[in-house]
Amino acid sequence: MKAKLMLIPILIPGALCLPGGLGCGQTTAGPTTASATEVSLPAPSTTGETSVEQALAERRSVRQFRAEDLTIEQIGQLLWAAQGITEPSRGFRTAPSAGALYPLELYLLTRDGVFHYLPKGHKLVQLSEQDRRAQLARAALGQSFVRTAPLDIVITAVYARTRAKYGDRAERYVILEAGHAAQNLHLQAVALGLGSVPVGAFTDAKVAELLNLPADETPLYIITIGHPAG
Numbered sequence: 654m655k656a657k658l659m660l661i662p663i664l665i666p667g668a669l670c671l672p673g674g675l676g677c678g679q680t681t682a683g684p685t686t687a688s689a690t691e692v693s694l695p696a697p698s699t700t701g702e703t704s705v706e707q708a709l710a711e712r713r714s715v716r717q718f719r720a721e722d723l724t725i726e727q728i729g730q731l732l733w734a735a736q737g738i739t740e741p742s743r744g745f746r747t748a749p750s751a752g753a754l755y756p757l758e759l760y761l762l763t764r765d766g767v768f769h770y771l772p773k774g775h776k777l778v779q780l781s782e783q784d785r786r787a788q789l790a791r792a793a794l795g796q797s798f799v800r801t802a803p804l805d806i807v808i809t810a811v812y813a814r815t816r817a818k819y820g821d822r823a824e825r826y827v828i829l830e831a832g833h834a835a836q837n838l839h840l841q842a843v844a845l846g847l848g849s850v851p852v853g854a855f856t857d858a859k860v861a862e863l864l865n866l867p868a869d870e871t872p873l874y875i876i877t878i879g880h881p882a883g
């Protein structure tokens with residue numbers, strides 16, 4: 654229910670109440686709305702207590718999750734790890750990108766709906782209020798943890814952004830970049846005490862349809878994340 658409390662307010666013009674009462678018509682630190690359908694995410698932390706070595710040693714694919722939503726801080730941190738902007742002057746991000754052309758897009762599916770991550774401004778745009786995780790699980794050949802986990806992140810790519818400079822080599826570069834972003838997500842999940850699993854087995858057309866992707870955007874990867882059961 655936590656995520657519900659966090660995200661429903663973005664649907665109500667002029668009103669936003671997030672955990673801790675932040676954002677309820679105030680201007681103090683914390684998530685605030687830019688419009689009725691956007692929510693800014695909390696600033697990411699760069700001082701976590703888990704070393705990269707620890708996260709590498711502990712990472713394991715997790716497929717059983719507790720029925721506990723992630724906090725907006727955790728969601729924001731994960732998205733930042735995948736594609737957050739770390740050098741605003743040039744727009745460079747946490748994950749490298751061939752020619753700094755950034756072909757990847759991130760979509761989130763939670764019980765509260767479908768969201769698109771905008772690295773610029775570190776914010777979400779809500780695309781749907783419907784819980785589409787069951788539909789995503791069906792598209793992922795019925796892998797049930799995609800439905801039961803609190804968060805699925807779909808990594809998509811607009812190949813044309815990279816193709817414009819690199820031609821056919823874009824096919825390779827874009828896939829490699831998705832791997833960079835995915836590994837950042839897995840390691841960040843460990844550092845947050847969360848579990849994750851990469852999902853490559855899905856029907857592209859079904860995922861594209863449920864996300865209503867434009868014709869030039871291709872789903873590449875699903876990363877399912879939550880609190881490990883047990």
Ligand SMILES: Cc1cc2nc3c(=O)[nH]c(=O)nc-3n(C[C@H](O)[C@H](O)[C@H](O)COP(=O)(O)O)c2cc1C
Pocket residue numbers: 712713714715716796850851852853854855
């Ligand atoms: C490209 C790729 C696609 C994968 N797709 C799936 C998948 O669809 N479903 C799944 O349960 N695991 C999937 N995995 C996870 C692997 O099964 C897992 O990484 C492997 O068993 C090794 O275990 P570990 O991740 O715990 O080290 C995928 C992994 C990769 C790298």
